[in-house]
Amino acid sequence: YLLKFFKNNIDIVVSKFEASELTAVMEIEMMMTNLKMAHELVSEVVDLDDFRNLLTEATDSACTTSFDNRLAIHAFEELYCSFFPDFVYCHSTKRFKKAPHSFEKGYSRETQPKMKPTDQMGNKHLSHALHHTVELQKHHFGIEHVLSLIRLVGVQCVALIIEESTRYMSENVRRNLAQYISTVLQGMPKDTKLPGGSIMSVLRDKGLLIFIELKLKEIRGYSELQSGVFHGLRFVGNFIAFLSLLDDALRVLDTFNAVSVWPLVSSFADDDDYEMRKKTVVEALNSFASTHPAFANMKVEDERFICRAESSGSIVRLSLRRVWTMMQPFRDEWLSEGGGGVIPKVQSSSEFYRLFSASLFIYAQPQQAGTFSTQDLFGDGLILAGAMFVHMLSQKERFRLLDFNRFILANRDFHSCFDDVKPLGDGKGHAAARPPSMGADEMTDVEFERYLTNASYCDTLMETFFSMFEVMFPMPSKPPHDFGPQESDGTAGRVFRSASRAQTGRTVRATSKSGVGSSGAGVIETPPLPQSAPPPPPASPPPSPPPEEEEMPPPPPGPPPSSMPPPPPSSMPPPPPSMPPPPPNS
DSSP: OHHHHHHHHHHHHHHHHHTSOGGGHHHHHHHHHHHHHHHHHHHTTSOOOOHHHHHHHHTTOOSTTOOOOHHHHHHHHHIIIIIHHHEEEETTTTEEEEOSSOOSOOOOOOOOOOOOHHHHTSSHHHHHHHHHHHHTTSSOBOHHHHHHHHHHHOGGGHHHHHHHHHHHHHHHIIIIIHHHHHHHHHTOOSOOOOOOHHHHTTOOTHHHHHHHHHHTHHHHTOTTIIIIIIHHHHHHHHHHHHHHHHHHHHHHHHHHHHHHHHHHHHTTTTSTTHHHHHHHHHHHHHHHHHHOGGGGGGOOSSGGGGGTTTOOOOHHHHHHHHHHHHHGGGHHHHHOTTTOOSSOOSSOOOSHHHHHHHHHHHHTSOOOTTSOOHHHHHTTHHHHHHHHHHHHTTOHHHHHHHOHHHHHHHHHHHHHTTTTSOOOBOSSSOBOOOOOOTTTTTSOHHHHHHHHHHHHHHHHHHHHHHHHHHHHSOOOOOOOOOOOOOTTSTHHHHHHHHHHHHTTTOOOOOOTTTOOEEEETTEEEOOOOOOSSOOOOOSSOOOOOOOGGGOOOOOOSSSOOOSSOOOOOOOOOOOOTTSOOOOOOO
8 A cells, every 4th residue: 555655646746747847846856855755764664665666667767778757758848848949048147037928839738636735745734835935946947946857857867858959959940040040141231331430420329329220120120030030049048058057067966976975985096906996985885875765866877977077078068069060051151152251241241140230239129118128038048049159150250340239339438438528619619519419309318228238238248158158169260361462553562472472482672673672471661771881791692583574663753662552442431411411620
């Protein structure tokens, strides 16, 4: 009768976990721990089967070659059906919470079993206390829930959860997110260039914000932007954040085991029979853990467990390698034009970093009345996934250079330095008027300050995630590129090409006829000043002159050539006719 009672009670607890969300894992673990302690006390007077055998039979994992059970299967089903798509991640607290709106179809679970107070904690009062204790833990998911999940399903089943979650995430990106991103990249606006000096003299603060909003109007009007692009990025970001919590939890457990056993092993570390004695200690600890259920977490598989806490392996590192492999089929498409070119396109770009910069600009917009903000719907997982893709595409520097939010923040910081400076007058006692802030009637000061706060938060998170991925998955650095004069640049171009050819083994010096020397690739030096005494002759024989066809002609009359080529003409278009002209200088 007692054996049947324990079997039924274990089955009810497992059925309750299958009918609950992942946030209820702490409650299930406390019920299972209560059953273990009750079984241990009863086993002192009545001969019962081992509790682990009863749990194995109840979870359908009796096969010796099976690494899954009902608990582990329900755990990763909850992850990819409800947790990754419907939860939002907060990096400040490292916790997840349920999103106010779901973009997925409803996930049907099993019906909650009817549990008596004796099936929970033994009596009505203790079960009521348990309910109030775990109620505070059901509205979020953090590292304490991950620790409970590992203790509930077992360390041997964690690998199954990671493998299945990674495989499903890769399929989701390949089938959904990659197609949405490709569609949006093809429909990027033709002109995404940041405003220059002529427009900056007219626009300021809120007017600059509205100017960029008009440029990105086509992207904001895409119907699948939130349900497709943002939702897919949130899914990938939640996956990476969950693996980070899982990695931290496993390190906590491994460190606890290593610190607990290390004094017993290190006492004979200098002996000749170190390996044999270490194996003996491990076998003794496993025997003790088998006979005392309270120390079941101390069970060790082999003597190599001591090195786990000191190992540099990481679940996140291994998963990032899988993500890198998964990105290869559409990597060139996200880079645009076979690697994105050497010089970034300022006027228009269809690369991923430009799309993600526009997404962050929309993400930082203040909340409208009666709607949910983008931060409430998608959390920090969206930023985490975007930072990972930008890092793996080696587009960090381009993102930092051409990000819309950074541009507005820098413009705000620049103008704030002159807010307290009295403007100069026109010489007649009249103060010069400041450039008007266009669009002031369409956005209030409170909304603009809220946007600046959100944009600063996004910028801080991006730098944090860039630093994390640089440590976890460093990308090879690209060599610097040398840019010289073109073929049509006359004398400077011929000097540059001659110097470039001379780098292969010859040294090109200026002839007395031309008066122009070259000591390196693309560097044009002015002729030296006359000296009072001639310099001493060189110790080594002079190098051979350049070939006759590469002889440099004398420079044209006039001032000596400059060390830099002349600047190109400005490509900034004149300000639109609807905007007022810039004020005259005093």
